[in-house]
Amino acid sequence: MSVGLEHYLVLSAVLFSIGLYGVLAKRNAVVILMCIEIMLNAVNIALVAFSRYVVPMLLTGQIFAIFVIVVAAAEAAVGIAIIIAIYRNRQSVDVDKFDLMKW
Amino acid sequence: MPHQVPWLIFLLPFLSLIIISFVLRPFFNNRPKLGGYVTIGAIGISFIFSLWVLLEVFATPGHKLDIPDIQWLVIGDLTVQVGLLVDSLTAVMLVVVTLVSLMVQIYSQGYMHGDPGYHRYFAFMSLFTACMLGLVMADNLVFMFLFWEGVGLGSYLLIGFWFHRPSAANAAKKAFIVTRFGDFGFLVAILLLFYNTGTFNIEELHGLAVAGALAGTILTWAAIGIFAGAVGKSAQFPLHVWLPDAMEGPTPVSALIHAATMVAAGVFLVARMFPLFEHSHAALTTVAVIGGFTAIFAASMGLVMTDIKRVLAYSTISQLGYMMLGLGVGGVAVGIFHLFNHAFFKALLFLGAGSVNHSTGTFDMREMGGLRKAMPWTYITFLIASLSLAGIWPLAGFWSKDEVLVYSFANNPILFYLAMITVFMTAFYMFRAIFMTFGGEYRGGAASGHGEHGGGKLHESPMVMVVPMVILAVLSVASGWVNVTGSFSQFLGHGGHVEAHGFIDGFLGILTHPLPLISLLVAGLGIFLAYAMYSAKWISAEAVGRVFKPLHTLFYMKYWFDELYERVIVVRVLVDGIFAALSVFDSRVVDGAVNGVARGTNEASGVMRRAQTGQLQAYGIAIAIGVIAIAVCFYLFS
Numbered sequence: 001m002s003v004g005l006e007h008y009l010v011l012s013a014v015l016f017s018i019g020l021y022g023v024l025a026k027r028n029a030v031v032i033l034m035c036i037e038i039m040l041n042a043v044n045i046a047l048v049a050f051s052r053y054v055v056p057m058l059l060t061g062q063i064f065a066i067f068v069i070v071v072a073a074a075e076a077a078v079g080i081a082i083i084i085a086i087y088r089n090r091q092s093v094d095v096d097k098f099d100l101m102k103w
Numbered sequence: 104m105p106h107q108v109p110w111l112i113f114l115l116p117f118l119s120l121i122i123i124s125f126v127l128r129p130f131f132n133n134r135p136k137l138g139g140y141v142t143i144g145a146i147g148i149s150f151i152f153s154l155w156v157l158l159e160v161f162a163t164p165g166h167k168l169d170i171p172d173i174q175w176l177v178i179g180d181l182t183v184q185v186g187l188l189v190d191s192l193t194a195v196m197l198v199v200v201t202l203v204s205l206m207v208q209i210y211s212q213g214y215m216h217g218d219p220g221y222h223r224y225f226a227f228m229s230l231f232t233a234c235m236l237g238l239v240m241a242d243n244l245v246f247m248f249l250f251w252e253g254v255g256l257g258s259y260l261l262i263g264f265w266f267h268r269p270s271a272a273n274a275a276k277k278a279f280i281v282t283r284f285g286d287f288g289f290l291v292a293i294l295l296l297f298y299n300t301g302t303f304n305i306e307e308l309h310g311l312a313v314a315g316a317l318a319g320t321i322l323t324w325a326a327i328g329i330f331a332g333a334v335g336k337s338a339q340f341p342l343h344v345w346l347p348d349a350m351e352g353p354t355p356v357s358a359l360i361h362a363a364t365m366v367a368a369g370v371f372l373v374a375r376m377f378p379l380f381e382h383s384h385a386a387l388t389t390v391a392v393i394g395g396f397t398a399i400f401a402a403s404m405g406l407v408m409t410d411i412k413r414v415l416a417y418s419t420i421s422q423l424g425y426m427m428l429g430l431g432v433g434g435v436a437v438g439i440f441h442l443f444n445h446a447f448f449k450a451l452l453f454l455g456a457g458s459v460n461h462s463t464g465t466f467d468m469r470e471m472g473g474l475r476k477a478m479p480w481t482y483i484t485f486l487i488a489s490l491s492l493a494g495i496w497p498l499a500g501f502w503s504k505d506e507v508l509v510y511s512f513a514n515n516p517i518l519f520y521l522a523m524i525t526v527f528m529t530a531f532y533m534f535r536a537i538f539m540t541f542g543g544e545y546r547g548g549a550a551s552g553h554g555e556h557g558g559g560k561l562h563e564s565p566m567v568m569v570v571p572m573v574i575l576a577v578l579s580v581a582s583g584w585v586n587v588t589g590s591f592s593q594f595l596g597h598g599g600h601v602e603a604h605g606f607i608d609g610f611l612g613i614l615t616h617p618l619p620l621i622s623l624l625v626a627g628l629g630i631f632l633a634y635a636m637y638s639a640k641w642i643s644a645e646a647v648g649r650v651f652k653p654l655h656t657l658f659y660m661k662y663w664f665d666e667l668y669e670r671v672i673v674v675r676v677l678v679d680g681i682f683a684a685l686s687v688f689d690s691r692v693v694d695g696a697v698n699g700v701a702r703g704t705n706e707a708s709g710v711m712r713r714a715q716t717g718q719l720q721a722y723g724i725a726i727a728i729g730v731i732a733i734a735v736c737f738y739l740f741s
Binding site: 023024025102 | 717719720723724
């Protein structure tokens with residue numbers, strides 16, 4: 001069985017769905033941050049796969065994936081900083097308790 | 104003649120208004136004289152241009168100038184052109200308005216001297232004159248209505264000039280609101296005409312009426328609507344109640360607006376739209392009957408008034424009735440000829456009353472008397488104007504009054520007798536005023552606080568006031584002579600009845616006809632009765648008053664029209680009826696709708712805000728479901 005574009009895309013979709021589920025369903029803010037990373041990596045797989053199979057002579061998608069990795073690193077740093085700030089303030093990382101925007 | 108000249112005639116006073124309000128009043132408030140000079144300069148030039156236009160119109164065959172239109176509004180298929188209609192009627196009105204206005208402005212410099220509102224006064228006077236000139240030159244009804252309301256505004260502002268006096272403020276409101284009833288009719292008539300003909304242009308409407316395309320019930324109702332506007336503006340019965348109260352304004356204002364020009368605008372309007380009236384017998388009869396009735400009705404109230412300005416005010420209403428009667432029975436030339444003469448002598452009478460007030464500080468004739476020695480110029484000019492108004496040969500009033508009588512005699516005997524009794528009343532109340540004011544001994548002295556000037560030593564008014572009065576006195580004598588040979592009527596396009604005779608023949612020959620002699624006799628009787636009662640005192644005025652007590656009370660209480668309007672129409676119909684209903688509508692329906700919307704929003708938001716849990720993940724789920732739903736829709740429907 002040769003591995004084609006479809007396989008990569010299915011992998012990417014599965015990873016993305018797992019990540020999305022985690023973001024929406026998990027209570028722990030650190031886990032949510034990790035799930036966001038999973039979603040970003042799912043996107044990276046899709047980008048690289050498209051780059052390799054659709055326009056093999058161009059590296060646009062692969063360069064783009066590197067950009068995403070850079071942004072993800074920065075985002076993780078900011079996200080963890082926010083979580084630490086919240087934890088210091090409320091002694092908890094449970095997102096269900098962060099409902100100050102409620103009416 | 105360059106066609107900018109007619110435009111300039113009414114733009115110049117408008118320019119004067121702008122200069123006074125935006126330059127003089129803010130920056131030169133310490134030099135009030137300038138405002139008067141600017142106004143007099145602007146109106147003086149307008150007067151010269153008006154004379155030029157009159158000569159030009161006179162020389163043109165057909166007596167009509169052709170002036171290119173300016174496009175004003177385009178709404179869909181409707182194009183509203185702004186143009187000027189300059190024919191013989193316009194030219195005569197232009198000269199009358201600018202001349203009387205010029206005289207009144209010169210006089211005002213003396214009369215308003217030292218008033219803190221001097222600039223404001225001249226600004227309003229300029230506004231009024233500009234609108235009045237625009238009104239007489241307008242060639243379409245929309246444009247005319249604009250200026251029609253403009254003169255109403257000028258009148259309102261000037262009646263309420265001393266707005267710190269509650270009576271003046273109320274009189275201004277009354278004048279504005281009462282004339283509004285008439286203006287409503289005028290507006291409806293304009294819309295009715297437009298709906299049926301598709302044009303606002305006055306000449307086109309004339310053409311349609313003459314050709315018979317505009318006829319029947321529509322024409323009659325349109326003409327009556329126009330006449331309703333004229334009834335309001337010209338203070339005809341039953342909308343006459345505002346004019347006597349309008350005397351709260353400064354006296355020169357009364358002379359210009361409430362005697363010579365604005366109140367004559369109603370007469371002018373009927374004359375301007377005359378072809379419409381001519382083709383509707385019912386409308387023309389209405390004009391004649393209302394005019395004839397108003398003439399005698401107002402004169403009867405003038406008989407008993409003790410305030411000199413109110414006597415003149417009722418006299419004005421009565422004479423305006425005469426003009427309407429003239430229009431109704433004789434046509435444009437008859438009515439406008441009386442308007443032309445009346446403008447000069449009635450303006451003069453008001454200026455005379457103002458001069459008397461300047462000296463005595465009151466308008467109450469019971470506190471005057473003996474002024475002929477102290478104020479010889481005022482006395483002589485006032486006497487000339489009164490004789491002219493009473494219709495004594497050969498003064499101006501005689502000629503036009505005679506024409507009205509001749510035509511009403513030929514047309515409708517009842518109206519003729521009403522007019523004849525009015526001649527008697529007019530002579531009586533004018534000479535009653537003269538004997539009470541200028542005859543006998545001075546009875547006043549104590550400052551009554553009613554007038555516009557403080558009391559003091561009796562003195563003749565300054566030259567700046569006397570000179571305009573003398574000029575108007577000359578016109579009051581001579582203005583009627585323009586129609587001795589019938590040339591004025593011919594100029595105004597009056598067909599037929601133009602007797603070809605020389606000036607001298609006409610001048611003396613009129614005394615060989617019976618009708619003028621009878622009217623002279625009747626007027627003489629009125630003067631004699633006034634002499635007997637108020638100068639020689641053969642008959643005691645009090646005794647007469649006692650004998651005719653009910654009649655005296657009826658006249659003195661002005662037939663209770665003010666009370667009728669206030670208690671029945673204002674209080675019962677308007678306040679308790681319409682306004683109360685509107686108030687309920689406002690509080691229930693309008694407020695209810697507004698409050699209902701607010702309450703509905705509030706309750707809906709009470710339900711909706713439950714969705715705002717503050718849980719970011721719940722929002723995230725909503726977003727995710729939304730994106731998926733959009734994707735599915737895209738897949739299914741693309």
